[in-house]
Amino acid sequence: MTETDxxxxxxxxxxxxxxxxxxxxxVTAFRDINPVAPTxxxxxxxxxxxxxxxxxxxxxxxxxxRLFAVAKQxxxxxxxxxSGYRLIMNCGSDGGQEIQHLHLHLIGGRKMQYPMG
Amino acid sequence: MTETDxxxxxxxxxxxxxxxxxxxxxVTAFRDINPVAPTxxxxxxxxxxxxxxxxxxxxxxxxxxRLFAVAKQxxxxxxxxxSGYRLIMNCGSDGGQEIQHLHLHLIGGRKMQYPMG
Numbered sequence: 001m002t003e004t005d006x007x008x009x010x011x012x013x014x015x016x017x018x019x020x021x022x023x024x025x026x027v028t029a030f031r032d033i034n035p036v037a038p039t040x041x042x043x044x045x046x047x048x049x050x051x052x053x054x055x056x057x058x059x060x061x062x063x064x065x066r067l068f069a070v071a072k073q074x075x076x077x078x079x080x081x082x083s084g085y086r087l088i089m090n091c092g093s094d095g096g097q098e099i100q101h102l103h104l105h106l107i108g109g110r111k112m113q114y115p116m117g
Numbered sequence: 118m119t120e121t122d123x124x125x126x127x128x129x130x131x132x133x134x135x136x137x138x139x140x141x142x143x144v145t146a147f148r149d150i151n152p153v154a155p156t157x158x159x160x161x162x163x164x165x166x167x168x169x170x171x172x173x174x175x176x177x178x179x180x181x182x183r184l185f186a187v188a189k190q191x192x193x194x195x196x197x198x199x200s201g202y203r204l205i206m207n208c209g210s211d212g213g214q215e216i217q218h219l220h221l222h223l224i225g226g227r228k229m230q231y232p233m234g
Contacts, residue, residue, distance in 0.1 A: 036232040036233065036234050037234055040234075052185055052188060052189055052192070052204065053189055053192065053193075053198050055185050055186065055189055057182070057186040057189075060182075061178065061179065061182035061186075062178065062182075064181060064182040064184075064185045064186070065174070065177075065178035065179075065181040065182045067181075068169055068172050068181045068206075069172065069174040069178075069181070071169060072169055072170055072172055072174075075169070075170065075208070076170075080211070081170050081209075082209065083209060083210060083211045084207075084208050084209025084210045084211030084212035084213075084214065085169075085208050085209065085211060085212050086205060086206070086207050086208070086211075086212045086213065086234050087169065087205065087206040087207075087208070088203060088204065088205050088233055088234065089185075089203070089204040090201075090203050090204075090229065090233070091192070091201050091202050091203070091204070092198075092199065092200060092201025092202065093200060093201045093228075094197070094200045094201030094202060094203075094225055094226075094227065094228050094229060095201035095202050095203045095225070095229055096201075096203065096228070096229045096230075096231050096233065097201065105233070105234070107233075107234040108211055108212070109211075110211065111210075111211050111213070112207065112211060112212055112213045112234050113213075113234065114213050115153040116153065116205055116207070116213065116222070116224075117153045117154055117157075117203050117205065117222070117224040117229050117230065
């Protein structure tokens, strides 16, 4: 289930290179090309799901849960599990979503700003 | 599975009042008392899970998936599903986590800032 004009689908298909840090049957993860912090990884479902509004409760539950599980694993691998990190999912225009393929940002390695959002 | 000194567990138990906007068997949601945007809701597992590092893959998958599902429902109820929103989970000191009971922020009703994090 891919979209031919979707950059993240092309990365998942191996048509566009990325710095992959995780890959399983449901989810892949790679470094953001414009990092906002020392660690900035995008955790991305392999299925083309446009955004959080398109998540189907039930059918996509395993994917949704895997996003958090991979974030936990990668935070440990990056050495930021104890220092802390922020997980962000942007949805739509006000959210600042830039790629219309759902993704969870894992950001760490510095203090996150406050107020957030 | 509650913690006696946890503010969110006390809210879930009804010992501290909150403006509840959702309640089901796994998750509750209420408005942040210090909102950073017109919509600022906290989506909280009823089980006391400290943070994303404490999520147990498998055992907590239904809870993890429900967080996104409730965010989707509430975004629709708040009228921000189309305009957009940002979902944030802070973990630990660098993440800016203030309450040691896992929660997902649903923030919308204005443009989110960039760079994020």
